Amino acid sequence: MSDTLRFATWNVNSARARVDRICAWLEKSNTDVLAIQETKCKDNQFPADRFTDLGFEVAHLGANQWNGVALLSRVGIDDVQRGFPGQPEWSKTESVEPRAIGATCAGVTFWSLYVPNGRTLDDPHYAYKLEWLDELANNAQQWLESDPEAKIALTGDWNIAPLDEDVWDIEVFRDATHVSEPERRAYERFLDAGYKDVVRPFTPGPGVYTYWDYTQLRFPRREGMRIDHILTTPALADCIADAHIDRDERKGKGASDHAPVVVDIKK
DNA sequence: ATGGCGATATTTTATCGA
Numbered sequence: 001m002s003d004t005l006r007f008a009t010w011n012v013n014s015a016r017a018r019v020d021r022i023c024a025w026l027e028k029s030n031t032d033v034l035a036i037q038e039t040k041c042k043d044n045q046f047p048a049d050r051f052t053d054l055g056f057e058v059a060h061l062g063a064n065q066w067n068g069v070a071l072l073s074r075v076g077i078d079d080v081q082r083g084f085p086g087q088p089e090w091s092k093t094e095s096v097e098p099r100a101i102g103a104t105c106a107g108v109t110f111w112s113l114y115v116p117n118g119r120t121l122d123d124p125h126y127a128y129k130l131e132w133l134d135e136l137a138n139n140a141q142q143w144l145e146s147d148p149e150a151k152i153a154l155t156g157d158w159n160i161a162p163l164d165e166d167v168w169d170i171e172v173f174r175d176a177t178h179v180s181e182p183e184r185r186a187y188e189r190f191l192d193a194g195y196k197d198v199v200r201p202f203t204p205g206p207g208v209y210t211y212w213d214y215t216q217l218r219f220p221r222r223e224g225m226r227i228d229h230i231l232t233t234p235a236l237a238d239c240i241a242d243a244h245i246d247r248d249e250r251k252g253k254g255a256s257d258h259a260p261v262v263v264d265i266k267k
Numbered sequence: 268a269t270g271g272c273g274a275t276a277t278t279t280t281a282t283c284g285a
Contacts, residue, residue, distance in 0.1 A: 013273075013274070013284085014273085014274055014275080016274090016275095017273085017274060017275090038274095038284085040274065040275070041275095064275095064276090065274080065275045065276060065282095065283090066275085066282090066283070066284095117283080117284065117285060118285085119283090119284090119285085159284095159285070161285095173285095176285080177285070178285060211285075213284090213285070214271095214272035214273060214284095215271080215272045215273095216271075216272090217269080217270065219269065219270080220268090220269035220270050220271090221269090221270095222269095225285070227285075250269095251269070251270095252269090256273095257272085257284085257285090
């Protein structure tokens with residue numbers, strides 16, 4: 001029996017288009033719990049059988065071809081929460097989008113999060129992004145205040161580069177989303193509440209990324225962004241033995257534009 | 268030390284992504 005739980009988060013950019021690659025990666029990476037984002041399908045289109053065949057239990061939240069989040073676990077999956085209290089609606093569709101799913105696996109509550117992109121600083125989507133993060137932070141703060149020993153991981157595609165070194169050229173991102181001060185302040189609310197980025201200490205930058213655009217040879221040129229993060233409560237942060245970004249998974253035909261981010265948790 | 272956008276539905280063009 002291993003005394004370590006391996007958790008990963010990965011924006012897969014379509015579960016259906018990527019299912020072979022996801023299964024292959026699950027098998028070779030020895031992952032116990034995987035949070036995925038951008039499944040891009042409805043619940044009845046999600047290839048759950050492919051994962052149950054590998055011994056995983058599945059919780060998926062989807063609505064249509066956009067967004068979609070899931071958790072896969074081979075160590076049990078309990079108390080599934082679809083969305084979070086107060087999660088804002090996207091005004092254009094007047095719907096709460098499938099961007100958050102949480103569950104407890106082996107004593108740890110994992111959230112698979114797909115934070116709104118924001119698009120541009122003057123787009124309604126940007127205000128939506130900030131409101132969405134603020135409401136999530138309200139919940140996260142309350143969870144920790146009500147149980148200071150709670151083991152909670154807030155994981156996924158945050159669509160925020162917290163530091164200038166988290167993009168390959170900060171000048172390219174002047175007046176762009178993902179690096180603006182309001183977005184960074186929204187992210188820092190989680191740190192102020194006590195949550196820790198448990199990946200960065202094991203993967204220091206500069207030049208360390210989790211996403212590379214498909215266009216303009218961004219990956220071979222090593223021009224990426226660190227926007228996928230794992231934040232945990234202090235009690236869980238104390239259990240992190242190791243972390244890495246599986247950059248190799250970005251290589252080759254049929255790759256997602258994001259790489260998996262992995263942590264090893266001491267039980 | 269990798270490879271010149273990709274996925275999906277609204278489908279031959281639009282929408283979204285970051």
